[in-house]
Amino acid sequence: MSTGVVHRAMGDPVHNGMVPESLIARCLREEPKAQYEMYRALYGMMMAICRRYERNPQDAVARMNQGFLKILTNLDKRRPDVPFELWTRRIMINTVIDEFRKERQRKATETLDGPLNEGALIEVNDYLRHMEADAFAALLQRVPDMSRKVFNLFAIDGFGHQEIAQMLGISEGTSKWHVANARQTLQKAIAQLTGQTTTKTAIR
Template sequence: MLFSRALKTLPELLEGCLRNDRKCQELLYKQFYGYAMGVCMRYVPNRDEALEVVNDGFLKVFQKVQMYDADKPFKAWLKKVMINTALDFYRQNVKFQNHDDISSIENTAVASESQSAYSQLEYNELIGLIQQLTPSYRAVFNLYVIDGYSHEEIAQKLGISEGTSKSNLARARENLRSMLLKKGNDEYARVTR
């Protein structure tokens, strides 16, 4: 078989993965590594842990590829596997030290300067700020804001109450606002020197 024939279509790769064909698994991994890493980087604080989650996620993909519904987009299924793997990693490695009930949170208005700061951020800067959040805040923020889960679904996935999910989201947003304002002030101070 020539190398050019090794470039297979997604259905061929998935069929090969069903047969535990190592070459197909390798090609699928290489083809979707960047996408999977992007998903996982939102949930863990550094690249090394993200790589661990990606590898664990692909192991699950290879073990459960028969569960993939070919009528639906593969990337959506892969994203779900990676998110669930990241949440498993989170549950294994982090104790829920920052759980507060929603009743202890005051409603805070979003300052207009925070909104403008959000709109000026580039993707990588935002990911960097999200990674600075505590693990519990980061998980809830990603699940709710980026991946579109409801507080009820988040509570079930993380084994917390809906109130705790709402509280963690409010605190994550407030922490991000503070980081953005500090970042803006630091950049202003640098420019005026």
């Protein structure tokens, strides 16, 4: 995975150890109360991820519930050496991408409008890093669907272009185009919000 991830300071909530191994053990025994406790503990993180990827709030809730069901049904397959937070985050991301693949098969593939200039973009890293999850998710809604998903995978969740190309069934060049398109859209949106006109380099 790519190392240039910008999400931690301004992105998804972290449950910070609120899911102890004792609770996981109770969920493995399929105790309804334990499952509800885990749902509440993971809710903020799961919803933040789904809202970043899905424009429609109902779709975000649907993906969150699908992902949580996968978390419960795959608890017995979790590797003990993998931190629980990382494991649950990956399941949520995979759930969103799997549903996107299914939807993409039912629709025509987006066409690209030509090369984008990755220069002349305002410096937005500091701006994004200090945003709350809700505000950041709202800003991302201005980005076209495909570009938003690729940008999320690359700049927020740390996947490389080769990984993204394999996940979404696109070329690496197309993945890079969508990241540039998302950057350009975010640059314009942030310029409107802040009143900035100076143009520099953006999210890397």
